[in-house]
Amino acid sequence: MLTTAAPGVDVERMLAEADALLRGAAPRPAPPVLPPESALMAAGVRELRELLAEARDWSTGRPPEKALVGRPRLSRALLRVLFWPMRVLAWPQRKFNRAALDALETMLEMFPAAAYSKGNGAPR
Amino acid sequence: MTPPSVHQFHPNVAVGDAVTNGMLLTRELLREMGLRSEIYAFIIGPGLEGDVRPYQALRPEGAALLVHHSHGHELEAWLAGVPARRFLVYHNITPARFFVPGSTHYRYSLLGREMLARHRERMPAALADSEHNASELRALGYGDVRVLPLLFDLDAIRRAPHAPPQALGDDGAFHALFVGRIAANKCQHDLVQVAWYLRQLMPRPVRLALVGEYRGHDPYYRYLRDVIDRLDLSAEVRLTGHVSNEELYGWYRRADVFVCLSEHEGFGVPLVEAMALDVPIVAYQSSSVPETVGPGGLIVARKDHARIAALLAVLARDGATREALRRGRQARLESLSRERLKAGLAAFLQEQGIAVPRPPAAVRAA
Numbered sequence: 001m002l003t004t005a006a007p008g009v010d011v012e013r014m015l016a017e018a019d020a021l022l023r024g025a026a027p028r029p030a031p032p033v034l035p036p037e038s039a040l041m042a043a044g045v046r047e048l049r050e051l052l053a054e055a056r057d058w059s060t061g062r063p064p065e066k067a068l069v070g071r072p073r074l075s076r077a078l079l080r081v082l083f084w085p086m087r088v089l090a091w092p093q094r095k096f097n098r099a100a101l102d103a104l105e106t107m108l109e110m111f112p113a114a115a116y117s118k119g120n121g122a123p124r
Numbered sequence: 125m126t127p128p129s130v131h132q133f134h135p136n137v138a139v140g141d142a143v144t145n146g147m148l149l150t151r152e153l154l155r156e157m158g159l160r161s162e163i164y165a166f167i168i169g170p171g172l173e174g175d176v177r178p179y180q181a182l183r184p185e186g187a188a189l190l191v192h193h194s195h196g197h198e199l200e201a202w203l204a205g206v207p208a209r210r211f212l213v214y215h216n217i218t219p220a221r222f223f224v225p226g227s228t229h230y231r232y233s234l235l236g237r238e239m240l241a242r243h244r245e246r247m248p249a250a251l252a253d254s255e256h257n258a259s260e261l262r263a264l265g266y267g268d269v270r271v272l273p274l275l276f277d278l279d280a281i282r283r284a285p286h287a288p289p290q291a292l293g294d295d296g297a298f299h300a301l302f303v304g305r306i307a308a309n310k311c312q313h314d315l316v317q318v319a320w321y322l323r324q325l326m327p328r329p330v331r332l333a334l335v336g337e338y339r340g341h342d343p344y345y346r347y348l349r350d351v352i353d354r355l356d357l358s359a360e361v362r363l364t365g366h367v368s369n370e371e372l373y374g375w376y377r378r379a380d381v382f383v384c385l386s387e388h389e390g391f392g393v394p395l396v397e398a399m400a401l402d403v404p405i406v407a408y409q410s411s412s413v414p415e416t417v418g419p420g421g422l423i424v425a426r427k428d429h430a431r432i433a434a435l436l437a438v439l440a441r442d443g444a445t446r447e448a449l450r451r452g453r454q455a456r457l458e459s460l461s462r463e464r465l466k467a468g469l470a471a472f473l474q475e476q477g478i479a480v481p482r483p484p485a486a487v488r489a490a
Binding site: 002003004009025036039048 | 221222223224225226227308311313317320321324325343344346347350351354355409417418419420421422423424425426428429430431433434435437438439442444445447448449451452
C-alpha cells in the first residue's frame with residue numbers, strides 16, 4: 001500500500017499508525033460516488049443525441065425551420081418552392097436515412113443504462 | 125559563420141502550459157549554447173504572439189527541428205515534408221478513455237498514438253521526459269531514446285515571486301494541495317473523497333485547494349462539483365481556476381502537503397514544483413509519477429481513500445518522516461538541476477552530429 005525511495009522513512013510504522021488512527025476515530029464512510037467514466041459517457045451520449053436530432057430535422061425533407069427564421073416573406077416562399085424538387089429527388093435516400101436514424105436512436109436508448117450500471121453507485 | 129539552428133515545433137502553445145514552459149526553457153538553453161533557436165506553432169495562445177512564430181514562417185534549411193509530441197494534430201503531412209533533421213520530444217499522451225467519447229480531445233488522443241508510430245520513420249532519435257515515456261517509445265521500435273525532462277527551471281521556480289492566496293484566512297487549518305487542470309485523468313474526485321475522511325481524522329480544520337484551469341461546461345468539472353456537493357465539502361474544497369504564477373507559488377508555499385492521485389501524468393511538473401518549494405508529497409503509483417517523485421515523497425499503491433487520509437494525518441504530526449522526505453527531495457532535485465538538463469541537451473545534440481558552439485563545462489570535460 002505504501003512505498004518510498006526516501007531513506008529513513010519507516011513505512012511499516014506509518015501504516016500501523018494510520019490503521020490505529022482509523023480504528024480509533026472510526027470515520028463515517030463517504031457516500032457512494034459514481035465513477036467519472038459515467039459522466040463522460042453520459043456527455044458523449046448527450047452530444048450524439050443532439051447530432052441525431054439535427055440530422056432528423058434534415059431527414060424530414062422539409063427545409064429546417066432555422067433556415068427560414070428571420071428571412072423576408074418572399075425569400076421564405078422562394079426557399080420552399082426551390083426545396084420541392086429536392087424533396088422529390090431525395091425521397092428514396094430520405095427513406096433510408098430515417099430508417100438508419102431510427103435504428104441509431106434505438107441503440108442510443110440503451111446507452112445510459114450501460115454507462116451507469118458500470119459504477120453501480122459504489123465507490124471505487 | 126552563422127551558428128547552427130535548432131528550432132522547436134508543437135501544434136499549440138499557451139501561457140502556463142507545461143510543454144510550452146519546457147519549450148521556452150529549451151530555447152533559452154539552446155541560445156546560451158550559441159545556437160540559433162525559435163519556437164513555431166499552429167495555435168499561439170494569448171500573450172505569446174510576439175514570442176512564438178507561426179509554423180508557416182519556419183525556414184528550416186540546414187536546421188534541426190525538435191518536434192514536441194503530446195497529442196495528435198492536423199499538421200502531420202506538413203511535418204513530414206519539412207526539409208530538416210527532426211527529433212522527437214515525447215511528453216506522453218493522455219489516453220482517450222479520460223475524454224468524452226467522440227470529442228475532439230478523444231480523437232486527438234487516438235490520433236496522437238497513431239502518429240507516434242509513424243513518426244519513428246522520420247525521427248529515429250528522440251528525447252523523453254521520463255523513463256516511463258522512453259519505454260513506450262522503445263516498445264514502438266525507437267532505437268535512440270534519451271531521458272531528459274526539459275520542462276522546468278528549478279532556480280527560476282525557487283526565485284519566483286509569490287503572493288499569499290486570497291481570502292484564505294488564518295484559522296490554523298491543514299492545507300492539502302493539488303495543481304493541475306480539472307481533468308478526469310488527474311482524478312480530483314479522489315482527492316475530494318480523501319478530504320471527506322481527513323475532515324474527520326484531523327484535530328484541526330482541513331482545506332483542499334485544487335489549483336488549475338477548468339471550463340464550466342466540461343462534463344468532468346460538473347461531475348466534480350456534484351461530488352463536492354454530495355460529500356458536503358464546499359466549505360473545505362476550493363477550485364481556484366487558472367491562477368497567475370505568483371498565486372500559484374503562493375499556494376505551494378501555503379501547503380502542508382501536496383497530494384496527487386492522478387491516473388496518468390506524462391511527467392507531472394507540479395510534483396517537481398512542490399519539491400522545489402519544499403512541500404511533502406503523497407502520490408498515487410501511476411504512469412510517470414513514482415519516477416518523477418523518486419525519493420522525494422511517499423507513494424501509495426491503492427486508492428483507499430480512508431487510509432490515504434489517515435496517512436496524511438500521521439504525516440502531519442510526524443516530524444521525523446517529514447525531515448527524511450525533505451532530504452529525499454533534495455537528492456531528487458539535484459538530478460534535475462538546470463545545469464544537468466543543459467548538459468544532457470548538449471550531449472544529445474553532439475551525439476546527433478550537431479555542432480554546439482558553446483557547450484556547458486560538463487560536456488566539454490567529457
